[in-house]
Structure formats: structure tokens, C-alpha cells
Amino acid sequence: MINSASSLVGVRFIGSGSAVPDRVLTNHDLAQMVDTTDEWIASRTGIRERHIADGDADSVANLAAKAGQKAIAAAGLAPADIDLIILSTSTSDDLFGTAGRVQKILGAERAVAFDLVAACSGFVFGMVTASQYIRTGLYRNVLLIGADVLSRWVDWQDRRTCILFGDGAGALVLQADPAQDHLLGFEMRSDGKGNDLLNINYSGRSTFEPISMNGQEVYRFAVRRVPEVIEKSLNIANLTVSDVDWLILHQANQRIIDAVVNRFGIDPAKAVSNMGKYGNTSAASIPIALDEWVKAEKIAPNHIVAIAGFGAGLSWGSAVFRWG
């Protein structure tokens, strides 16, 4: 397996972007809809508000294209430079795939485009997939987008799940570099035995059931498996936790981040957290956080960033890379 800096063509991470709907739903708003409180939600999850899609203007395709446009511009490229678009989403506008719509909106006419479904691990799995196409020499510029509109699939009467999720998109441009490889290590895992812990199941009536989730089991899974997979990708990169400048976990729950931070003894200031403003945006959460920290110039060129996604499947994965 090519999973180190030893391949022929390296991967660089050269531009990020993100987009969220304008509409904000606070915990106080939710308390008008279901039997909950701001205090309960904030203390159990760290979430205070989330952005919620407003009809077609905030479709997966539109949010993804907005984030993608910004990432392409930040990379100093034009849409025509993009060879491959990977859209990681579990909430496609079209069961046949949404990536083609994104390609059309962007005008990225040379690109081949496809969807990748891996729930909240989608951005990590997409990064690994994109890198394989680059490392084998097939594509030079890849646009990776994580975008989800989970609000469409939330049961807004179910206080155990509706408090958790938000909508948004984040994007990253990866570029081939014959001289340097900034993808330092990665690891992806699946365990179908836990598949029934988190689902949006086909209902049998040309639609899907709302999200169903066993919250406690998903919490236990994340706290157990995420550190393992981060350690594995750090080992592959020949790095230790102390080399990591920024840890970006999937933004599902502040308690999960805190547990991982404690487990590694890492400085909490290095653990990126913005879920208070966005909730769990699934495949979009890591790239939205990455973009926010890049724009704030906290993440700087050559910083070591470790990311980890986890969620339905069950699936989980981590990647360690050097920014820029």
C-alpha cells in the first residue's frame, strides 16, 4: 500500500473554502420546538447554534459549489484547471449523484466528478481517495468538497437527534507536486457490525426515514476508535502527538474532542473546535473548521495538521498532512 511520502508524485494542500446557509437556528429556538434547553444541549454537546438550509438556494450542490469556488480561488486556480471533483456527501440532492451539478455550477468543464458516501468520515476518505489519483500521476488538481444538508433528514420532533446537526460545505484543493509530499500518513477503517447505530434508512415508499441514532453507543465508538486511528496515521508519518500543530476532529460533540485531547495529553488550544456555531455538519465539519483556521492565519504553511472523521457505517479514519 502506498501510504507514505515514498511515492512518485507528492500531494500538496493549497486552498480551502467553505459556505453555510444564512439561516441560524439557536438552542433557544430549538427549545420552542422540542422539550430541551440551551443548557442541556450546550453542556452535553458544546453546540449553541447551527446553520439550516433554506430551500433550494441552500441545496447540497449550491453550498458545495460556493465552498468549491472559494477553495479554487484561494489556490490561485481557475475552474478549468480542476481535473477531478470528489463530493463527499450523504445527503445528495439526487440519488444518482450531485457532483455533476457542482461541476456545472463551477464551470469546471475538464473535470470528472463523482460523489463519495462515507457519512461523517467522508472528508477523510475523500482526502485519501483524491491523493491516490494524484500519487499515481493521473490527476494534477483535485477539488475535494464535503457538503451535507442533514436538516432535510432530521426528525424535528426527536430531541435526541435534532439538536446535533447543521448544514454546510467545506472544500480543499489538492495539487500534485513532483518534489514534495505533504500527505504524511493516513488510516481508514470500517465496521459494518455497527451499521444499525446510525442510519438514514430507505423507508420503502420512495423516500427515506429520518436519522435514527443510538447516541450512547456512537459516543463510545468514537472515544474508543478515534485515538487509535490517529495514532496509526501518526505512526505511518513517523510523528508523535507532540509534533501535531492542529488536531481537527469531526465536529460532532465537544465531549468527544475533550476525551481525545485528554487521552493524548495534547494542549487543548491545538484542538480545533467550532461546533458551537455550526453543530455537526457531517462531511463538511472538518473542511469548514480547516478553512476557518486557515483564514484566521492560525494554520500556517508547514504546520502539521491531524484530522479524524468518524460516523455512520460505522466508518472512521484519520490523515496527517503538512499545510500548504
Ligand code: COA
Ligand atoms: N434535551 C433534554 N433532554 C434530553 C435531550 C434533549 N435534547 N435528549 C435526550 N434527553 C434526555 C433523555 O430523554 C434522557 O432522559 P431519561 O434519563 O429521562 O430517559 C436523558 O436526557 C439522557 O439521555 P442520553 O441519551 O443518555 O444522553 P447522553 O448523555 O448520552 O447525551 C447525546 C446524548 C446524543 C448528546 C450523546 O449520546 C452523544 O453526543 N452521542 C454521540 C452522538 C454523535 O456524535 N453522533 C454523530 C456521530 S457522527
